[in-house]
Amino acid sequence: MCRLAAITSNEYFSPIENIAALETMKEGHDGSGMGLVLKTLGGEFEELKDHPILSGICSKNGLHTLDEYMNKLGFKLKYAWTPRTKPVKGIVPRDYYFARVYDYPDVYKDRPLEEKEDLLLKTRLALRKLGETDESIIVFSFYPDILTLKEVGDPLELCEFFGLEKSPLKAKIILAQGRQNTNYAINLYACHPFFIQGYGSMTNGENTAFVPIREFLMSRGFPGYLGYNSDSEVFCHILHYTCKKLGYPLTYYKDVITPLKQSEIDKRTDSEVARLLKVSLRPLCIDGPNCVIAFTPDGTCFMVQDAKKLRPGAVGGVKGKYGLMSEECGLDSVVPARDKSQDIFPMKFDMVIIKPGAEEVTVWNQLHG
Amino acid sequence: MxxxxxxxxxxxxxxxxxxxxxxxxxxxxxxxxxxxxxxxxxxxxxxxxxxxxVQSEGLTPxxxxxxxxxxxxxxxxxxxxxxxxxxxxxxxxxxxxxxxxxxxxxxxxxxxxxxxxPYRRGGRRNDPMPSTLDRLRFTRISMLTDPALDAGRHEFRIRTYLGRILPAEELPVIMVNGKLEVDKTSGKFIPPVREIYPVMIGSMSIGALSPTMWEGLAMGITYLNEVEGMPVVMCSGEGGMPHRLLKSRFLKYFIPQIASGYFGWDEIVRALPHMIEDPCAIEIKYGQGAKPGDGGLLMAHKVLKLISEIRGVPMGVDLPSPPTHQTQYSIEESVAKMIQSMSMAWGFRVPVYPKISGTRTAKAVLNNLVRNPYAAGLSIDGEDGGTGAAYNVSMDTMGHPIASNIRDCYHDLVAQGKQNELPLIASGGIGKKGNLAANAAALFMLGASAVSIGKYIMQAAAGCFGDEMNRCNVCNLGKCPRGITTQDPKLYRRLDPDVVAERVVEVYKSLDIELKKIFAPMGRSTELPIGMSDGIGTDDHAIAERLHISYVC
Incomplete structure (x- = not known):
């Protein structure tokens, strides 16, 4: 089972906190990879919030191709960040890990966000395609105020490898996932957390309804719904589809992935809509076992479970800092000075939502709508 | 000399x-x-x-x-x-x-x-070999990485939808105070959708079936709905329905069928003002898997008093339905005339879908229906489907197997992103070897939203003797020794409708358990695993390749 450690805070913090939390949850071999998605960046990125950041890995040749392509599109490199890697036994270093901050092409500068988002998505997908066959370019995200770092190896060793201990890299929301050893054919595109146009998610568990969900998403006609090297990537895309494409409020994400029985729907004040959604979005129903931790563009973080099999998941913290972890010991590591009796272990109907800035935690119950 | x-x-x-x-x-x-x-x-x-x-009686030979x-x-x-x-x-x-x-x-x-x-008979294709469906296995077993469910303890939702489903993008919903509401001012038509049990009883008419058999089936499904809470529905077949049923509250469990002979529809239309419930749906029959290209056929000796009353025809005459609906000249016209007029008859409150025989051209029909907002689904009847009367040559050599037909149609819908909008109903040979649950589950995973059974329920509920070694198969002659497909009172009195009803209930209750026993180890319980093709495999390479499923050996 993958380990999940998400932290949302009203102050900048280092991803080391997430990795330390992952470490407390470690059981057995855990070297299939680690992924970090940082949102609301601090440090050297604090002044660059409106500029898209391209995160990924490339070879020397890949970097040349990448630069050429970005230049052709009119993106101007504004700032390039790269971790100060150091050799760590067991980790095979790649040529160039990067987070490159760009200026939009001139013609896009005054365009609405929607158009910019489409441009960023298409660019990321084109780069992915350019480097897919020889793995010369791997890109994880291309979006303002989002940085993604992924590599194969034990999370703690990767922390050392990337030199995160001494790095000023900080953010207010960080999702971290350590992959367990069920993934023997390791592909970095299969590594959580996943990100698309402001929405990020990570999941533990296996998705038994993966194929119909994948087919449904891929047939939406939206270019970003592809990849699916991991069966968990669909959770991120369902979130994007529900909230961004359909424009539904966040809580309906729960209704989409784990629809209620008709007798339960009948008791909801919005029963008419809930039934329509259940029918129209039937192929997006998951069957678990899954615990999903995610954030939305406004900085809301949440945790939901599948309806039956329930992977472990706990939310706790203090006002201004909350952890969303796959195990409670992760919370002890991140927010030790909290009232443990207030920790939340979401069950089948719950959606634990933490408002932007870690202001407040609420539990939305699906039965009550 | x-x-x-x-x-x-x-x-x-x-x-x-x-x-x-x-x-x-x-x-x-x-x-x-x-x-x-x-x-x-x-x-x-x-x-x-x-x-x-030659015998010997004495002490010595x-x-x-x-x-x-x-x-x-x-x-x-x-x-x-x-x-x-x-x-x-x-x-x-x-x-x-x-x-x-x-x-x-x-x-x-x-x-x-x-x-x-030429030889005419009833039954189904005389091919005793296992069908493709019987070659499929459920190979994705949840264990450690994904705990299996408990078929006996967990809650399973084995239901499906019958009716045209609007894509989420087209739903008339608006946000009010952070919640979604249906926009009543939009004027948007939301097609009727029924939630039903995914294994339906297919179209077998009163006429083809004896009164006792039809009554037994009808009682069985009514019991399943009203007592067991299983929304099993049944199609009438061509030839109308009893008046009393048309005007009863039980009509909602039935799907009246209109076919090329329009038999029984005068009576149904006359009953319309007196209906207190809408039927579950309307099926328009364009073809039948057992005898593609042929219309229904009820031989004269089966057209007795009850049948003549229900169908509105004289007694003792052959009732052949034309091979196609005579008033239609193109699929566009079919869709426009039949589906829309049937929808209109019930105020657009009832799903209307066509049934065709399995054919290589099924995708053409499908694509036409996809573009008609009133089409509520497509039922495809494969070559192993049964019939009450047909030419042997049609039954044995005409038609298309259901597995690849459904799979192709499902893939076609996926390519258009409409796999959840137009339900596919599969029939024809489901449970041919007695593996009803396995065949049905395999078809769901190939892309069917529901399946229909006919021959199986006759065999299981009434002990139909017919098989694929041409045993019995005299449904066309009205001589059914079990009293299932006859209008001869001497024969149909042998069949106790209560026993049939009881068996229907037993069959469905055991089917439900078996489906759970399939879905539980595969980790599926919340929704029907439609299109979950990674769940099935076969030891036949050609089948695996054709159906885009895994080859296992």
Whole structure:
């Protein structure tokens, strides 16, 4: 089972906190990879919030191709960040890990966000395609105020490898996932957390309804719904589809992935809509076992479970800092000075939502709508 | 001198030309006559023969030939009265003295065309080999990485939708105070959608079925709905429905079918103002898997009083439905006229879908329906489907297997992103080998939203003798020895509708458990695993490749 450690805070913090939390949850071999998605960046990125950041890995040749392509599109490199890697036994270093901050092409500068988002998505997908066959370019995200770092190896060793201990890299929301050893054919595109146009998610568990969900998403006609090297990537895309494409409020994400029985729907004040959604979005129903931790563009973080099999998941913290972890010991590591009796272990109907800035935690119950 | 033809019987058939040879045991038979009385084909008859026996009665052997006259049960070689192997004789025999035995070397098909009339029969395609569906296995088992569910303890939702489903993008919803509401001012038509059990009872008419059989099925599904909470629905078949049922609250469990003969629809239309419930749906029959290209056929001897009343026709006349709806000249017109007018008849509150026979051109029909906002689904009937009457050549050689037909159509919908908008209903050979749950589950995973059964429920609920070795299969003659497909009161009184209803309930309850036993280890319980093709595999490479599923060995 993958380990999940998400932290949302009203102050900048280092991803080391997430990795330390992952470490407390470690059981057995855990070297299939680690992924970090940082949102609301601090440090050297604090002044660059409106500029898209391209995160990924490339070879020397890949970097040349990448630069050429970005230049052709009119993106101007504004700032390039790269971790100060150091050799760590067991980790095979790649040529160039990067987070490159760009200026939009001139013609896009005054365009609405929607158009910019489409441009960023298409660019990321084109780069992915350019480097897919020889793995010369791997890109994880291309979006303002989002940085993604992924590599194969034990999370703690990767922390050392990337030199995160001494790095000023900080953010207010960080999702971290350590992959367990069920993934023997390791592909970095299969590594959580996943990100698309402001929405990020990570999941533990296996998705038994993966194929119909994948087919449904891929047939939406939206270019970003592809990849699916991991069966968990669909959770991120369902979130994007529900909230961004359909424009539904966040809580309906729960209704989409784990629809209620008709007798339960009948008791909801919005029963008419809930039934329509259940029918129209039937192929997006998951069957678990899954615990999903995610954030939305406004900085809301949440945790939901599948309806039956329930992977472990706990939310706790203090006002201004909350952890969303796959195990409670992760919370002890991140927010030790909290009232443990207030920790939340979401069950089948719950959606634990933490408002932007870690202001407040609420539990939305699906039965009550 | 006797003519040679009388002596050598040269133009007669021999018993070995027949598909079933009646094994009668002289030593066990007590000459009660039950077998000959009950034989639906009059294939066996009492006969008087002279026997010659060599016997010895004294203390020392003194063999001598004795001739005596005795009775026996004799099988006829008249092909019009061929033994159909139904085994009703065995059923009634008190001494196990008689039994038909299949003759694999028969030449029946060479001779069953007397008077230039090709062989007509009921039943399904005579192919006893396992179908593609029976070659599929459920190979994705949840264990450690994904805990299996408990079929006996967890809650399963084995339901599906019948009706046109709007894509989420087109739903008339608006946000009010952070919640979604249906926008009543939008004027957007939301097509009716029924939540039903995904295994339906397919179209078998009153007429094709006896009154007792149809009543048994109807009672069975009503019990399932009202007592067991299982929304099983049943299609009427062509030929209308009893008046009382049309005006009852139970109509919602039925799908009246309109076919090319429009039989029974005068009565249905007349009953419209008196209906207190809408039917579940309306099925428009364009084709049937067992006899593609043929319309329905009810032979004159089955058109008795009840049938003539329901169908609004005179008694004792053949009722052939045309191969196609005569008022239509193109699929566009079919869709426009039939689906929309049927929808309109019930105020657009009832889903209306067509049924076609399995065919390579199914995708063309599908794509037309996809573009019609009133089409509520597409039912495809594969070549292994059954019928009450058809030409043998149609049944055995025409049509398309259901598995690849459904798979292709599902893939076509996926390519258009409409896999959840137009439900596909699969039928034809489901449960042919008795594996109802497995066949149904496999079809769901290939892309069907629901399946329909006909022959299986006749076999399971009423003990239909018919099989793929051409056993019985005289549904067309009205001589059904079980009383299932006959209008002869002497025969249909044999069938107790209460027993049929009880069996329908038993079949569905056990089916439900078996489906759970399939879905539980695969980790699926919340929604029907439609299109979950990673769950199935087959040991046949060609099938795997054709259906885009895994090859396992």
């Amino acid at each position: 006797e003519p040679a033809s009388r002596l050598d019987h040269n133009h007669e058939l021999s018993i070995k030309d027949f598909p079933y040879i009646v094994r009668w045991r002289d030593d066990r038979c007590k000459r009660c006559g039950r077998c000959t009385a009950v034989c639906p084909m009059l294939s066996i008859e009492p006969a008087v023969v002279v026997k010659r026996v 003194e063999p001598k030939a004795v001739r005596y006259t005795t009775t026996m049960v004799k099988q006829t070689t008249n092909i019009e009265r061929y033994c159909i192997g139904c085994g009703t004789c065995t059923l009634v025999c008190p001494n196990e003295a008689i039994e038909p035995e299949y003759n694999p070397r028969h030449k029946f098909n060479f001779h069953k065309n007397k008077g230039g009339h």
